[in-house]
Amino acid sequence: MANTIDSSLLLSNYQNQSRKTGSDILGKDDFLKILMIQLQNQDPMNPMQDKDFIAQMATFSSLEQVTNMNNTMEKLLAFQEQSQLMSFNQFLGKNVTWHKLAEASDSEQASAIEEGTGRVVSIQYKNNSAIFILEDGTKLEPANISQVNE
DSSP states (O other): OOOOOOGGGOHHHHHHOOOOOOOSSOOHHHHHHHHHHHHHTSOTTSOOOHHHHHHHHHHHHHHHHHHHHHHHHHHHHHHHHHHHHHHGGGGTTOEEEEEEEOOOOTTOSSOOEEEEEEEEEEEEEETTEEEEEETTOOEEOGGGEEEEEO
16 A cells, blocks of 8 residues: 555645735724724723823824825826826927937937927827827927927
8 A cells, every 4th residue: 555645735735825914004994993992991990091082083083184185196196197198189290399318329428419300290108108209200208399380
């Protein structure tokens, strides 16, 4: 009779199991749970002072307001990025004057400024930023455009 090892006892099976734990960030629900446990387990002979309770409630209120403000700021930023990207469409078909720093070779110490003109034929959106592509293939960022010509 051959000896066999039960595969469920192998070390690799134990290493692949991952433990699920909560997140590392405490939120307002966690803060309330801690406060409730603290109130339930306080010393009856020396209860929490009113000023301590008020200070903790003020901290909770501040945490909630900061969380709400953060959510609002994220929404505002996303809206502003979308609005800005859509406004770049007005450059399509326009002749622009542009300037940008030329890539300096190793022998040159100072960077030269390239300048030129061209017609915007397309706009490419990458990583929430716009890249203008001219007829000659030049790629520009919005900051490189110094003048819009009719």
